[in-house]
Amino acid sequence: MKKFLLFSLFITLLLNSCGTTNYNSKRPIYKSSPVNPNSGIHINPNVQTEREYQALLKTYKPETAEVLNSLLNDSSNSPTVSISVENKSNCNMVLTISGKNYFKKIPIGANKIGSAMVPKNQNYNVSGMLCNSVYEKTKYVTNSFSIKLSN
Template identity: 50%
Template sequence: MKKYFNLWLCVSAAVLMYNCGSNTAPVRSYPTRKPVIKPSTTGSSNSPAAQTEREYQNLSKTYKSETAAVLTDLLNDSPSSTTASFTVENKSRCNMVLTISGNNYFRKVPIGAGKIGAVILPKNQTYNLSGMVCDAVYQKTKMITGSSHITVSN
């Protein structure tokens, strides 16, 4: 009788522990393959994408937007104006920093993912535009004679 009581006690304890514990079945241990972890090129702290993101974060803290001046220029565009608005739409999933350089002009513009950046530029000049968009290099030379808009994407 004592054996049956001990057996009943063990079975009751097992059922009670199973019902009071997690609602999952008992865990069986099978041999598993460990995944091979490859070093990430975009996650590296020295990758171009990581450097661009750091530059974007630092530049965003001090950058003064020219949105009001650009809107005024777009609404009151006159042929006698010596300046033109230049807008860049970033349709990529990555933040970018666009470098605009020309004759006596240099500016870095932080443009967030899915955002639009805008600047006022002197007219009738050729500008070099460059930046990194999700590990891809963007470079273009553009003559600005009036208000312009470009779109970049990955």
């Protein structure tokens, strides 16, 4: 009986070690949806972005006049430049611009343009979620520029 148990254990271990694991295969890395720590429920990124967008709309003050002045007038001597983002999708988004001593979140509606004035000659990380897709770019800003995003 002992021999049979040992033989069965050996066969089981042998079969488990002979699995079809391919350690060299490249598998995509999927990020799971954020989990609310209080309830343990997965949060849909679109829902989370829409909530943030709606909350930000209540307090956001656009810099439209400053951006237009920068674009229409010679602003080469100005210490600031404009960043414009055109959202050509059907989803609202929140654009985050961060750099040295600078941080701003801009709500940009579907098929709308959002913009901000930023100090020039600095690195900025521009990021946001657009219809379940993440946009992220780091750019050294020396003059005004525009980005068009679509899904």
